[in-house]
Amino acid sequence: MTDGTFEKLGKSEERMYGPKGILVCGYPIAEHEPLANALEKLGFGDRPIIFITDNELAETLKDVLTYENRSGIGQPSDMPRAVIMSGFTQEEVHRFMSAYRQAGLPSQLWGTLTPASESWSVSLLLKELAAEDEAMKRQRRK
Secondary structure: OEOOOOOOOOOOEEEEOOOOEEEOOOHHHHHHHHHHHHHHHHHHHOOOOEEHHHHHHHHHHHHHHOOOOOOOOOOOOOOEEEEEEOEEEHHHHHHHHHHHHHHHOOOOEEEOOOOOOHHHHHHHHHHHHHHHHHHHHHHHHH
């Protein structure tokens, strides 16, 4: 995503924009620890995983990415289910998404931090990701 438009992800090993981090939105509390543990097993234990709470919807992605590892764990969230990745390689994004799908988990929104989106609020990014998801679904139906 760049300036609100979707870009297809390649398979590069070059690190994408932003500090390493994983922002998690809308997961039930019971899934917090299992997700954090699964991410460590997948080799993503070197980056903070931050569970966004409803109180942080107005915060910018840049600010939220400064939170401590496992911030927000065990706190409820009523927002859409989503994961926003920062500082990943394209290959890591594919590995994460593939493992998620293979586990048979519920569909969710996916995003990566960009220079444009880092100044957006969590709420705005979730709206943009939902719009992109809907556009992709319409495109697949054609």
